[in-house]
Amino acid sequence: MRKLVAGNWKMNGNRENLLEIKKVSDRFSGSDVDIIVCPPFTLLSAAKEIAANIFIGAQNLHVDNSGAYTGEISADMLEDLGVTHAIIGHSERRTECSETNDVVARKVKTALKKKLNAIICIGESEPERKENKTLSVLKEQIYGSLKDITGTENIIVAYEPIWAIGTGRTPSLAEISTTHDSIRLNLLEMYGSSASNIPILYGGSVNGLNASEIFSVANVNGALVGGASLSFDTFSPIIKAIENKT
Numbered sequence: 001m002r003k004l005v006a007g008n009w010k011m012n013g014n015r016e017n018l019l020e021i022k023k024v025s026d027r028f029s030g031s032d033v034d035i036i037v038c039p040p041f042t043l044l045s046a047a048k049e050i051a052a053n054i055f056i057g058a059q060n061l062h063v064d065n066s067g068a069y070t071g072e073i074s075a076d077m078l079e080d081l082g083v084t085h086a087i088i089g090h091s092e093r094r095t096e097c098s099e100t101n102d103v104v105a106r107k108v109k110t111a112l113k114k115k116l117n118a119i120i121c122i123g124e125s126e127p128e129r130k131e132n133k134t135l136s137v138l139k140e141q142i143y144g145s146l147k148d149i150t151g152t153e154n155i156i157v158a159y160e161p162i163w164a165i166g167t168g169r170t171p172s173l174a175e176i177s178t179t180h181d182s183i184r185l186n187l188l189e190m191y192g193s194s195a196s197n198i199p200i201l202y203g204g205s206v207n208g209l210n211a212s213e214i215f216s217v218a219n220v221n222g223a224l225v226g227g228a229s230l231s232f233d234t235f236s237p238i239i240k241a242i243e244n245k246t
Contacts, residue, residue, distance in 0.1 A: 003242045004156065004199050004222035006036040006119060007229025008059060008087060013039055015046060022050045023232035024239070029053040033222070033242050036085045036119075037229065041073055048082045057085030057119070060093060063106040075114040085117040087224075089145055091162045094121075101144025108145060112154055119156045119201070119224065120145050122183075126163035134161075135182045142186045152187075152194045156201065158224040159183060164204030166226060173217055176202060180219035208237030215245040 009017075021037050028035055030053070038057040039047050048056045062072040078086060088111060089104035104120065111118040122141040124134045138159070149155070159179060164170050171179070180200050187195035202214055203224030214220060222242055228234040 001197055001199060001221060002034050003032065003245060004034040004036070004201060005225060005239050005242055006038060006057065006085065006087070006156075006158070006201065006222070007225045007235055008090070008203075009037070009039045009043075009230060010059065010092075010226065011040060012230055013043060015043065017230065018043060018046055018050055020230065020232045020235070021047050021054070024235060025051040025053040027232070027236060028239055031239070031243060033239055035239060038085065038087055044078075044081050044083055055084045056082070057087065057117075058083050059087050059090070061086050061088070061107060061111060061116075063103065063110050065110070075110050075116060078116060079114045083116070085119055085156075086111050087119045087121065087158075089141075090121045091123050091160060091165065095162075101141055102147070104145040105147040105149065108149055108155075112149065112151075115154060117154045117156060119158050121158045121160055121203075121224070123160040123162045123165075123204070129161065129163060134179060138179065138183060139186050142183065143190070146190065152191050152198050156199045157183060157187070158201040158203050160203035160224060166205070168205050170205050170210060170214070173213060176214060176220065177217045180217060184219045206238060208234060208241070211238045211241035212244065215242050 035054040036057045038059050065074045065076045088107045093099045108118045124137045128137050199221040201222045201224045206223045207228050
């Protein structure tokens with residue numbers, strides 16, 4: 001299984017920030033890590049043009065390929081731009097846009113039909129964690145978000161505890177281990193041995209200081225990185241850390 005790091009720029013960045021993507025692309029040419037950067041929609045085309053050695057992904061897509069959906073973007077449009085990955089079901093969209101597991105599953109199906117790699121986000125809230133519901137919540141999200149998805153090709157799962165996103169807090173290594181092992185078990189229950197090839201990423205306040213120890217955990221195959229992916233100086237140490245993972 002190839003190692004993977006994805007950077008989610010969220011609603012940040014403009015054309016001058018594209019230099020950061022070019023630096024990453026140039027520095028990590030030939031890396032054994034799949035590096036994906038997901039800038040805002042406005043930068044997808046320009047990012048694709050300057051990033052010859054990394055993948056460019058989108059932060060969302062619509063369930064339909066065309067129609068009267070003001071402000072949305074379709075898998076067809078992303079394919080036309082040369083985009084290879086799409087983040088689906090991020091907690092911010094689940095919360096702010098009321099995206100349910102069913103909606104996420106429909107988006108995943110749409111992405112896979114276009115051979116886009118679907119980065120499917122799951123994660124528990126602070127109250128759910130305090131009530132020891134983390135594993136049950138994640139299982140429900142996994143089964144719901146992959147409903148009617150029969151194969152494992154082009155599927156990536158990203159575990160982002162909601163309470164850790166942008167807070168500087170991370171679970172303990174033991175908690176990450178337990179959670180990622182449980183996610184792998186859920187996937188194996190759904191898909192059998194082929195699920196061993198599904199990358200499971202950790203996300204939530206990943207940075208150059210904690211990346212190496214997080215990547216030392218079994219079943220952590222990479223990271224979904226937020227704010228630290230906006231700058232070459234903060235993103236590159238994370239990429240180097242996953243390069244060193246054995």
